[in-house]
Amino acid sequence: MAQAPISTHLPPDTKPTKASIAYGHRALPKLNEELRSEDLTTRQKALMALCDLMHDPEYVYQAIDIGCLESLKALLKDINDLVRIKATEVLYIMAIHTMGRDGLLKHDIIRALSFLLNDANPICRENLHKVYKLLALLPSGAQGILNSGLIPSLVWKLQKEQGAIQELILDTLASCLRVDATEALGSRVVPFLKQQLLSGSHSIRAKAACTLMAVSIPWQGKKQVWQYGVIPILVQLLKDDVDEVQANAAGALMFATVTTEGKYAALEAEAISPLLDLLCSPTNKVRLNATKALTMLAEAPEGRRALQSHVHTFRALEKEASEATMRRVAQIAIRVIEGKP
Structure with missing residues (x-):
């Protein structure tokens, strides 16, 4: 019986864009060497392989330890689009891990990435904003972005970018402005956010309202929200079909109405009626923020008078709430509404 001959040749390279990975402790050092190669294909293959490896936290630690981050920083300036895209993708995957975020901050990746804010390739820009969003979740990361002087650029990019990138910028700004909103307020962030509140995307509306909450923490932010006529738009968003939009709009009103002008x-925008409607929402965050906003309005004589006939609603909310925070907030609202000026 005839037998099929066994070829002495190696099988064809079915994935020419992917580097072969060394075994054991040599895997990452070999890739790090290839990241610095003068050959474009070698750099591309190494980046492809590194993207796969960085999903494992153990490899992330090793990559930082042997100096891969310095190699990646150099590749962010590469003239080849694919190299820059994959370099930013590797950094994003690393930033998913806690040790990766710590490593990126120690190696000043925030500043290195900032040179790609105007990159012609949208995938590259999206990857860098994914990294910023993850870094900003850490107090040290948010402070790092603030210290890098990037807030004016991010505010400016907010009106230039679209879709997913715009959402990522809003997430980053919301985290950073909770730490310090001063620079953003000087960069006209409030009128830019006002535009985003009118977006056709419910996700953009929700994130813009969330960022406005952060902006409204300092007194100057509260003042600008009133001065730029944002409050009537927030009142309209209380009637939005999406719970997250309602909750964040109520939250922004809660901060903005601390001032008398707010x-x-x-x-004047008739916020009391839609806020009362939100007390029946099945979403706890919506009820909580609406109650706090109504408490602020009850501090004005006109607001107190309008709410006195609805005290029973707050008592029912207090009785039915399963969360201690909701009960406490309802109790405070009742005390303010029933209080004598």
Whole structure:
């Protein structure tokens, strides 16, 4: 019986864009060497392989330890689009891990990535904003972005970018502005956010309202929200079909109505009725923020009078709430509404 001959030749390279990975402790050092190669294909293959390896936290630690981050920083300036895209993708995958975020901050990746804010390739820009979003979740990361002087650029990019990138910028700004909103307020962030509140995307509306909450923490932010006429738009968003939009709009009103001007702007925009409607929402965050906003409005004589006939609603909310925070917030609202000026 005839037998099929066994070829002495190696099988064809079915994935020519992927580097072969050395075994054991040589895997990452070999890839790090290839990242610095003058040959374009070698650099591309090494980046492809590194993307796969960085999903494992153990490899992330090793990569940082042997100096891969310095190699990646150099590749961010590569003239080849694919190299820059994959370099930013590797950094994003590393940033998913806690040790990766720590390593990126120690090696000043924030500043290195900032040179790609105007990169012609949208995938490259999206990857860098994914990294910023993850780094900003850490207090040290948010402070690092603030210290790098990037806030004015991010605010400016907010009106230039679209879709997913715009959402990522809003997430980054929301985290950073909770730490310090001063520079953003000087960069006209409030009118830019006002535009995003009118977006056709419910995700953009929700994230813009969330960022406005951060902006409204300092007194100057509260003042600008009132001055730029944002409060009537927030009142309209209380009637949005999406719970997250409602919750964040109520939250932004809660901060903005701390000032007297904010209170009366909200009362003039007839905020009490839609806020009362939100007390029946099945979403705890919506009920909580709406109750806090109504408490702010009850501090004005006109608001207190309008809410006195609805005290029973707050008592029912207090009785039915399963969360201690919700009960406490309802109790405070009742005390303010029933209080004597």
